[in-house]
Each structure stands twice: as C-alpha cells, then as structure tokens.
Amino acid sequence: MRFDIITIFPSIFKSYLKESLIRRALEKGSIEVNIHNLRKWADDKHGSVDDKPFGGENGMVMMAEPISRAVKNIRKGEDSMVILFTPRGKKFNQQKATEFSNYKQIIMICGRYEGVDERVAKYVANENISIGNYVLMGGELPAMVVLETASRLVPNVIGKESFLKNRKVGESFIEYPQYTRPEKIEIEGKERKVPNILLSGNHKEIKKWRDKKGKIIR
Ligand SMILES: C[S@@+](CC[C@H](N)C(=O)[O-])C[C@H]1O[C@@H](n2cnc3c(N)ncnc32)[C@H](O)[C@@H]1O
Numbered sequence: 001m002r003f004d005i006i007t008i009f010p011s012i013f014k015s016y017l018k019e020s021l022i023r024r025a026l027e028k029g030s031i032e033v034n035i036h037n038l039r040k041w042a043d044d045k046h047g048s049v050d051d052k053p054f055g056g057e058n059g060m061v062m063m064a065e066p067i068s069r070a071v072k073n074i075r076k077g078e079d080s081m082v083i084l085f086t087p088r089g090k091k092f093n094q095q096k097a098t099e100f101s102n103y104k105q106i107i108m109i110c111g112r113y114e115g116v117d118e119r120v121a122k123y124v125a126n127e128n129i130s131i132g133n134y135v136l137m138g139g140e141l142p143a144m145v146v147l148e149t150a151s152r153l154v155p156n157v158i159g160k161e162s163f164l165k166n167r168k169v170g171e172s173f174i175e176y177p178q179y180t181r182p183e184k185i186e187i188e189g190k191e192r193k194v195p196n197i198l199l200s201g202n203h204k205e206i207k208k209w210r211d212k213k214g215k216i217i218r
Contacts, residue, residue, distance in 0.1 A: 001101065001154050002032040004074045005143045006067065007110040008049060010035045012140045022148065025157045033147065036074060041066040050113055059114035067109055067120050080105035082126045083146065084116060085139030089128035092142070094217065095171045096129070097149035108146060110139030169216050176214035 005013065013035050017026065025031045039047030043065070050060040071082055081103045090096070100106055109116070109125065121128050131142045151157050167173045179194040186192070197209045 001030070001103070001151065002034070002076070002105045003147050003151070004034045004036060004105065004107045005110065005140075005147075006036050006038050006070050006074070006108065007138075007140055007143070008038050008112055009110075009138065009140060010037045013144070016144055021158060022151065025151055025154070028156060030154055030156045031151045034074075036070060038062075038066055038070055041069040041073070053114060057114070061114050062111055062116045062120075064117035064119040064124070067116065068124050071107055071109070071124055074107055076105050079103055080107060082107045082109070082124060084109045084121050084125035084128050085111055085130070085142040086115060086121060086128050087130050087133070087135050088121075089130040092129050092131045092146065092149075094149070094173055097146070098153060098171065100146060101150040101153035106146065106150065108139070108143040110143050112138045172216050172218040174211070174214040174216050176210040 007013075013033075017023065017033060017035075022031075022033075026033060038049050042049050048063075049066045050062050053059070053061045075082070081100060083100075083106065085108065109120065129142065129146070131145050136142070167175075179198060183194045183199065184191055195209070197205055200206070
C-alpha cells in the first residue's frame, strides 16, 4: 500500500516516519510513504501556492491549480483514493480507515492557512475528511492519523493478524481495559489491584469478562 502526502511542510513527517511500527512497516516494504512538497507544482519561481480569498476576509487560501497538478502527477492508476482534509468533511472513523486500507494508493492533501480553494474539494478529491469537530492549523496531523489507522490494517504491519480479527465486531471494534505488572500498586495511599479474573489463567472466562467490559466503538 502506498501513501502520498501533499504538504507545504514536508519536514513535519520526518521524525514520525522514523519511529516504531511505521518505521518497521516501511523497512519491510509493507507500506510506502512519499512526502511531496506542494511548492514543486507552483506556477512561479517563488513557489507560491496561496492567494487572497475572493469576497474579501483575512488570511490566504491555497490555490487549486498547484494541487490539481500535484495529484495528476502523483496518481498511479484507478485503484487510488484522493483525500482532502477539511473540518467541513465527512467524519473519520474506523470504518473509513478500513475502507481506505483497501486501496493501493492513498493521496492526502494537507490544507494550511484559511483552507483550500473549494474546487479541490469538488473536482480533485474523492473524499473530504475531517478528523473531528475542531480546527487544526493544518492537514498534516490528519494525514498521520489516516496513515496510521489505515496502515495498521495492512497485513504484517502490527504483527499478529489474529489480533486485528479478535478486536473486530462487524465494522466496529472493541476496546477493553488492560492491566500489566505489578498485580498490586499503591496510588495516593490506596491499594489498587488487577481484577482477579485476569490472573486466573481461564481464557474462556477472561474472554467473557473482556466482552462484558469492552466498549464497542463505531
Ligand atoms: C486553519 S485550517 C482552515 C480552516 C478553514 N476555516 C476551513 O474551514 O478549512 C487549515 C487546514 O487544516 C486542516 N484541518 C483543520 N482542522 C481539521 C480537521 N478537524 N480535520 C481535518 N483537517 C483539518 C485542513 O486541511 C484545513 O484546510
């Protein structure tokens, strides 16, 4: 699976891609990630990619043409999904991550400033995605969120396939409380223990407990 991220701040991704499971997935070749500086597709030698908004107002808006050119150059074929990040978009969730993980190529457009010329949302992107009801400074964190959630679902990225299956409930997933050693600890003068069932070694009962305590997230 291949991810292409279009941004005016390519360095933001440097350390992120060098750590943990994402780094390993890249090394193993389970995923490929390409970071593209949008300024490469600018019209002028200054690399301008934004302009004043029509109708007035403060701030700058990212122009549609450099983005459209970038996508045209980066897109590899039919089996690709072009995502524009915007707080006006469809809310991202695990179902969307699953859907995205089935594409061969995911192209992500990171907005900045006051946002992106609406013609990108309408005529360039296949999906407009918001990661939540709040306004970030740019689309780079949303791109990491999509990259991480979708690549987790790619075979061999997080190791055990059974782990993914066990947590799946239809298109949703289950999250249950987790504990680790030591069995007993003291927090603010009070003893806090791990639930006995998790120490019992009875896997059938442990599964029942996890199903009961688990929260299904849709
Ligand atoms: C300061 S925001 C722009 C806010 C602008 N008023 C708008 O509605 O798009 C700059 C960029 O950050 C990204 N962004 C901000 N909040 C986001 C969110 N909740 N989900 C996805 N992308 C977001 C988008 O790419 C957006 O173009």
